[in-house]
Amino acid sequence: MRKIHRTDVKAEIVREPGAKDALHRKLIDTPDGADRFVLTEFELSPNGSTPPHYHDWEHEIYIIEGSMGLVMPEQNLTEQVGPGDVVFIPRNEAHGFVTGTDQTCRFLVVAPCERPPVRNFFLSDDPYEYTQLPEYANSLGDK
Structure with a gap:
């Protein structure tokens, strides 16, 4: 146990x-002994995003606090989600997340450890960008 x-x-x-x-914390990962699923916490600052992408594995998502838009490019739709909402994203379904001003x-994301050949397909060629710390990110480099 850990x-x-x-x-x-x-x-x-x-x-x-x-x-x-966007920040992430790998709360439970393979170095911890996980051999089926990993648990990652994501944090988006104002105007933050993870771009639309898809991959060969599913996601289970739980919103802890705050709100954001769940981007579904195939449906040309962005749906707002907030605390307590649960989202299931099937394999190969394009998705992304975005916060407003x-x-x-x-939010938490559960994904399989052993993924099919790792193929993420990002629908953006832009470089990643990080300009600010969320108020609740109390430790970035010390731990």
């Missing part, structure tokens, strides 16, 4: 193509 507090895990900048003002969001 018990930690989320702030004991280093928050890292999301460095995927087109990501903006006055929004922040913290």
Whole structure:
């Protein structure tokens, strides 16, 4: 068994193509002994985003606090989600997340450890960008 507090895990900048003002903490990962699923906490600052993308594995998502838009490019739709909302994204379904000027969001993502050949398809060629720390990100580099 392993018990930690989320702030004991280093928050890292999301460095995927087109990501903006997004952090993630790998709360449970393969080095911890996970052999089926990993648990990652994401934090988006105002005007933050993870760009639309798709991959060969599913996601289960739980919104902890704040709100954001769930971008579904195939449906040409962005749906607002907030605390307590649960989202299931099937494999190969394009999705992304975006916060507005006055929004922040913290959410959990469950994904499989052993993924099919790792193929993320990002629908953006823009470089990632990180310009600000969310108010609730109390430790970026010390832990």
